[in-house]
Amino acid sequence: MASSLTAAYPWTTAPLISCAPMRLIANASLAATVSLADGLGFIGAGSDISTLASELSNARDILSKANLPSPTGVLPIGVGFLLWGAPLKDTLAILSKPENIPAAVWLFAPRQPEDLKDWAEGIRSATSNKSKIWIQVTSVQEALAATKLAQPDVLVIQGTDAGGHGAAQGAGIISLVPEAIDAITDLCKTSSTPLPHFVATGGISDGRGVAAAIVLGAQGICLGTRYLAATEATIAPGYRDAVLRASDGGVSTIRSSVYDQLRGTTEWPAGYGGRGVLNASFRDHEAGVKFEDNKKLYEEAVESGDKGWEGERARLTTYAGTAIGLVTKIESAENITREVRDAANKLLLPGLRASL
Amino acid sequence: MASSLTAAYPWTTAPLISCAPMRLIANASLAATVSLADGLGFIGAGSDISTLASELSNARDILSKANLPSPTGVLPIGVGFLLWGAPLKDTLAILSKPENIPAAVWLFAPRQPEDLKDWAEGIRSATSNKSKIWIQVTSVQEALAATKLAQPDVLVIQGTDAGGHGAAQGAGIISLVPEAIDAITDLCKTSSTPLPHFVATGGISDGRGVAAAIVLGAQGICLGTRYLAATEATIAPGYRDAVLRASDGGVSTIRSSVYDQLRGTTEWPAGYGGRGVLNASFRDHEAGVKFEDNKKLYEEAVESGDKGWEGERARLTTYAGTAIGLVTKIESAENITREVRDAANKLLLPGLRASL
Numbered sequence: 001m002a003s004s005l006t007a008a009y010p011w012t013t014a015p016l017i018s019c020a021p022m023r024l025i026a027n028a029s030l031a032a033t034v035s036l037a038d039g040l041g042f043i044g045a046g047s048d049i050s051t052l053a054s055e056l057s058n059a060r061d062i063l064s065k066a067n068l069p070s071p072t073g074v075l076p077i078g079v080g081f082l083l084w085g086a087p088l089k090d091t092l093a094i095l096s097k098p099e100n101i102p103a104a105v106w107l108f109a110p111r112q113p114e115d116l117k118d119w120a121e122g123i124r125s126a127t128s129n130k131s132k133i134w135i136q137v138t139s140v141q142e143a144l145a146a147t148k149l150a151q152p153d154v155l156v157i158q159g160t161d162a163g164g165h166g167a168a169q170g171a172g173i174i175s176l177v178p179e180a181i182d183a184i185t186d187l188c189k190t191s192s193t194p195l196p197h198f199v200a201t202g203g204i205s206d207g208r209g210v211a212a213a214i215v216l217g218a219q220g221i222c223l224g225t226r227y228l229a230a231t232e233a234t235i236a237p238g239y240r241d242a243v244l245r246a247s248d249g250g251v252s253t254i255r256s257s258v259y260d261q262l263r264g265t266t267e268w269p270a271g272y273g274g275r276g277v278l279n280a281s282f283r284d285h286e287a288g289v290k291f292e293d294n295k296k297l298y299e300e301a302v303e304s305g306d307k308g309w310e311g312e313r314a315r316l317t318t319y320a321g322t323a324i325g326l327v328t329k330i331e332s333a334e335n336i337t338r339e340v341r342d343a344a345n346k347l348l349l350p351g352l353r354a355s356l
Numbered sequence: 357m358a359s360s361l362t363a364a365y366p367w368t369t370a371p372l373i374s375c376a377p378m379r380l381i382a383n384a385s386l387a388a389t390v391s392l393a394d395g396l397g398f399i400g401a402g403s404d405i406s407t408l409a410s411e412l413s414n415a416r417d418i419l420s421k422a423n424l425p426s427p428t429g430v431l432p433i434g435v436g437f438l439l440w441g442a443p444l445k446d447t448l449a450i451l452s453k454p455e456n457i458p459a460a461v462w463l464f465a466p467r468q469p470e471d472l473k474d475w476a477e478g479i480r481s482a483t484s485n486k487s488k489i490w491i492q493v494t495s496v497q498e499a500l501a502a503t504k505l506a507q508p509d510v511l512v513i514q515g516t517d518a519g520g521h522g523a524a525q526g527a528g529i530i531s532l533v534p535e536a537i538d539a540i541t542d543l544c545k546t547s548s549t550p551l552p553h554f555v556a557t558g559g560i561s562d563g564r565g566v567a568a569a570i571v572l573g574a575q576g577i578c579l580g581t582r583y584l585a586a587t588e589a590t591i592a593p594g595y596r597d598a599v600l601r602a603s604d605g606g607v608s609t610i611r612s613s614v615y616d617q618l619r620g621t622t623e624w625p626a627g628y629g630g631r632g633v634l635n636a637s638f639r640d641h642e643a644g645v646k647f648e649d650n651k652k653l654y655e656e657a658v659e660s661g662d663k664g665w666e667g668e669r670a671r672l673t674t675y676a677g678t679a680i681g682l683v684t685k686i687e688s689a690e691n692i693t694r695e696v697r698d699a700a701n702k703l704l705l706p707g708l709r710a711s712l
Contacts (some may be wrong), residue, residue, distance in 0.1 A: 016578040025408050088372060090602075099625070127410070138605050138606070139604050139607045140398070140603060140607075140681065141604055141607060156403045157371060157375025159530065160528070160529060161527055161528045161530055162387065167606065167607075169606065169607065169610065170606035170607070171383040171517055171559065171605050171606025171678035172515060172517045172527075172528055172529070172530055172558075172559055173518070173528070173607075173677075174515065174517055174528055174529055174530055174558070174559035174560060174565055174568060174569075174678075175560075175561065175565065175605055175606075175679035175681070175682065176605075176606055176678070176681070178562060178564045178565065178682060179603070179604070179605070179679070179681040179682055182682075183603075198620035202528075203527065203528055203530035203531040204530060204531075206530065206534060208534045208572050208573060209530055209534065209572070212568035212569075212571045212572045213530075214569045215563050215564060215568045215570075215571050215703050216565070217568045230643060247496060247539075248495050248496040248497055248526050248535070249525075249531055249532075249535070250494070250495050250516060250523065250525065250526035250528075250531075250532055251495045251496075251497060251525065251526070251603065252525025262532070275482065284586060289626040321531070322528065322530075322531040323527075323531035323535070324530070325496065325531070325535040326531065326534060326535055326538075339640055347705065347708070348705070349704070349705055351701065352703070355587055
């Protein structure tokens with residue numbers, strides 16, 4: 001690691017704020033707006049690349065008007081993939097087109113760790129090393145394995161407070177980030193592995209959380225839950241309003257596999273769970289209601305639309321992290337990005353900030 | 357809150373470092389040593405006050421030699437109680453003796469929230485308001501209830517990364533501390549409730565964690581797991597060595613009630629669980645081994661002494677938090693206290709530090 005994280009994405013301002021590549025939610029408009037606010041936005045391609053080319057085209061349209069000083073021939077946004085589902089060859093065919101090359105590609109949830117190597121090598125080759133490789137990990141052991149296998153440019157260290165999918169069992173970033181950074185730094189000192197940059201995610205919704213993550217050793221951070229309330233996010237009003245209403249995220253959210261089961265998203269490898277607002281679907285599951293009955297109630301809730309997120313009997317999945325209580329208003333992704341960054345910088349030593 | 361947290365404990369240096377009142381482990385020697393290193397040590401009386409008078413006497417002996425500039429007539433240490441078990445009247449009889457009055461009393465885990473009020477009023481009356489009231493909470497709703505009921509001097513905000521007992525379900529301090537502080541600050545602005553100071557705990561084992569907690573808004577912090585490796589702690593060598601060996605605490609520790617059940621500590625109110633190293637006792641429990649059989653194996657492990665903490669078949673309870681991987685050596689509580697504080701201060705803005 002010769003230079004700072006922001007130097008690799010020259011339109012960004014420290015500390016680097018990114019939006020999580022939330023499947024179905026983080027679209028071209030959200031990603032581009034984060035980048036236009038001097039952050040790094042990610043499109044959430046997830047496991048399905050059927051709309052990837054059109055989303056990249058949409059992002060290009062938005063970004064071309066703004067003329068960001070990005071590296072030549074690179075779109076100043078990233079794209080995130082769920083490796084258990086996304087097809088590598090077809091993905092490379094899209095990303096290798098000169099007009100599509102993203103500044104960063106975010107890899108998560110491989111069926112086996114070795115898939116990280118295939119993806120990292122494939123993307124580096126297809127993009128002539130123009131796309132930086134970001135790999136999200138949820139533990140120290142995953143961080144070590146990913147670094148050895150794929151030499152990522154960035155390790156995204158995800159704490160268990162994160163919304164949506166993560167390790168079913170894990171630590172918060174308060175302990176995970178420093179321990180993972182120490183372990184990777186040791187590894188890279190004693191081998192020829194290049195030291196990655198570190199981005200923290202999970203439980204961060206405002207400038208205090210951003211600054212805390214930087215103090216823990218991260219060079220940049222990623223927000224998910226906070227961007228659920230961005231005007232640019234693709235999100236049902238019922239979902240968004242449920243996020244705005246919820247508070248006390250340690251009590252009001254839970255990490256579980258039941259929401260995936262009810263939605264029929266059953267392809268995730270073992271060991272993952274999704275954190276969402278604790279609702280009647282989960283309570284009935286815990287109370288021993290038969291899956292078929294719970295599923296029927298869930299499907300009725302789907303039919304009811306936004307009402308399916310309302311009240312004591314809310315049943316629809318509301319993936320969100322424990323920092324949900326700090327998300328209290330709808331605003332543009334530009335405002336969110338600038339506000340959390342400015343607030344964080346007021347809490348950081350100038351020398352520390354200058355290193356980012 | 358007119359003045360800083362350290363002003364209330366004039367022998368301390370900012371940021372205030374305290375040791376958790378760990379039952380059976382945090383004795384007079386550990387508590388006094390932390391205070392002698394310009395922190396605030398807590399004796400863990402827990403639910404049993406049978407040794408409290410002698411522990412206070414021991415602490416007095418150690419502290420009197422050092423002549424700490426504590427407020428007149430106050431022992432410069434604290435004592436922690438588990439309200440579900442400790443007897444209020446007998447406790448007050450001990451704490452009210454002029455030579456026994458501690459600088460702080462830490463209250464946790466009442467059978468019902470109203471007990472916090474009885475304890476706070478009882479202690480304030482018995483000690484002529486000399487003992488400050490610290491109340492540990494695990495959620496925003498608990499923080500609000502405790503503040504309304506008992507007007508604590510200090511709210512200890514415990515994240516789910518903490519070792520030992522805490523809420524069975526909860527958030528890490530990355531989101532819990534800022535949300536709880538915002539909620540309590542709002543409450544105190546709109547009522548006559550005095551604003552408490554805030555201490556963060558859960559997942560902090562080094563200076564980076566301390567600094568992160570301060571950046572999140574805490575004025576002081578509390579370490580538990582790190583002090584398990586203090587030379588002054590009362591801890592079996594097998595337990596201590598298991599702490600030193602463990603790493604990657606999100607994977608290697610788990611919050612559960614099975615360890616309490618096996619130990620016969622069954623009086624905790626509903627809603628709590630203890631985080632400890634994930635061992636054969638837990639794995640067998642998860643695999644459906646009958647409780648009686650698991651208990652028998654546990655008792656055989658107890659008979660085997662320190663070996664009961666060793667290897668793949670380790671069965672003895674090893675309460676520790678997710679920051680266990682940052683605990684790598686045995687050292688004096690004085691070293692620990694000074695080192696984490698000094699390291700934290702290098703990461704903090706001078707103006708922020710001065711406010712603590």
